[in-house]
Amino acid sequence: MKTTIKDAKNHIGQEVTIGAWLHNKRSSGKIAFLQLRDGTGFMQGVVVKSEVDEDTFATAKNITQESSLYVTGTITEDNRSDLGYEMQVKSIDVIQEAHDYPITPKNHGTEFLMDHRHLWLRSKKQHAVMKIRNEIIRATYEFFHETGFVKIDPPILTASAPEGTSELFHTKYFDEDAFLSQSGQLYLEAAAMAYGKVFSFGPTFRAEKSKTRRHLIEFWMIEGEMAFYEHADSLEVQEQYVTHVVQSVLKNCELELKILDRDTSKLEKVKTPFPRITYDDAIEYLKEQGFDDIEWGEDFGASHETAIANHYDLPVFITNYPTKIKPFYMQPNPENEETVLCADLIAPEGYGEIIGGSERINDLELLEERIEEHQLDRESYNYYLDLRRYGSVPHSGFGLGLERTVAWISGVEHVRETAPFPRLLNRLYP
Known part of the structure; x- marks a missing residue:
């Protein structure tokens, strides 16, 4: 079932697919946290190494900022999130992998940001x-x-x-x-x-x-x-x-x-x-x-x-x-x-x-x-x-x-x- 980040709250406990871009990420040896955005909002996708196949976890660790994806997983409640929910990711389908995205998480000057x-x-x-x-x-x-x-x-x-x-x-x-x-x-x-x-x-x-x-x-x-x-x-x-x-x-x-x-x-x-x-x-x-x-x-x-x-x-x-x-x-x-x-x-x-x-x-x-x-x-x-x-x-x-x-x-x-x-x-x- 396809849905959006905004409407994912209506699918707690269900497996859904969301088209999104990778806003940011962080990972450790056994877990990757993907910050996803789809235009309706921002949501965290959690990828646990032991719960996905090897290729999916490798994609989660290596995918680059602002790459476009279809992400499939189960929506679960998360009281730490501003939204109150997140996705437990099962699979990732890369639509287009972005390279050298100009606006990185570091600080940029206003003129640079206005140029972009x-x-x-x-x-x-x-x-x-x-x-x-x-x-x-x-x-x-x-x-x-x-x-x-x-x-x-x-x-x-x-x-x-x-x-x-x-x-x-x-x-x-x-x-x-x-x-x-x-x-x-x-x-x-x-x-x-x-x-x-x-x-x-x-x-x-x-x-x-x-x-x-x-x-x-x-x-x-x-x-x-x-x-x-x-x-x-x-x-x-x-x-x-x-x-x-x-x-x-x-x-x-x-x-x-x-x-x-x-x-x-x-x-x-x-x-x-x-x-x-x-x-x-x-x-x-x-x-x-x-x-x-x-x-x-x-x-x-x-x-x-x-x-x-x-x-x-x-x-x-x-x-x-x-x-x-x-x-x-x-x-x-x-x-x-x-x-x-x-x-x-x-x-x-x-x-x-x-x-x-x-x-x-x-x-x-x-x-x-x-x-x-x-x-x-x-x-x-x-x-x-x-x-x-x-x-x-x-x-x-x-x-x-x-x-x-x-x-x-x-x-x-x-x-x-x-x-x-x-x-x-x-x-x-x-």
Whole structure:
């Protein structure tokens, strides 16, 4: 009977065959321990010399790292294993014997590992990170479908910049100029006027020449837009969504979090409601903490966000940023029109902003003024203005960066480990 490492728990006491790769091994004169992996997990196979034929034991002792195998044996309980079971191996059928596998159990430099990313993904910790990423994606679809959102796929090739910046990848679209999308927001706003609540999940691109541990050139965004939702309503959706994702990972990725030595007590605290602090109060707090380098009207850097997040030990919303440092489409704050109805959600433990969101301008005349102030090509935004001409309503939305969220929840230091094949300023390979 063929099975997988993940499903082997359903076959205790039975003889099964598993297709696997040899992750590692150790042996003595009379016993060999094979660390097997098959994509669903990692499991130990025990080969006892007195219980197998001579050829099988010789294969177990001599087989090389990352060789592919069919391993047949009996699944037995083992309380010392993280899985709670292992295999008593009866036979080994070698599919392909690997030689000189580049990533050995010794330590390797980061650049070497990134050059061999296609192989580094096989390691136990990288496997755990990708499983957590997968669970975040699964929980994302679950949350949005259960709360009545419709999935809409915005285009990747666009004629304009959603946030009006120059940090775009330019390409030719036949005889027109086009850009790789930096956000699907404007298209989702159009979809929200048709379907009420919508979300998207797709790649976005920023031609930002940054080398920090928080930045990628290509990353994945989960974006939501909601008609008839004001700013406060949107914040509630955001904190419910993040809480749902964190609790889903805690429930379904216990082993992966253990492999990564993640302090789950910090994640267990993540429950609604999240603390909130205005931009004005954040500036005041930072100055009290000795940050003399920040003035009102400036955006926060990594050290500022970390200081604010550490004060709360939870994800925290920083609300109502100055108008001049935010994109053109954000609704003015009626209590102070030098600021807008927006919020950034800052993750704990120094991982920075994971969500940016706002209420969107719904007044046609004001939006036209803002487009002109930002010196944007009005013709490119005609469809966006139409949304205010024909049945405009209050509406809000947000975007969550997947890779930063994976880094925070899994506890890894750099976002390059949270994408299968990360694109960095100096890296387009593999």
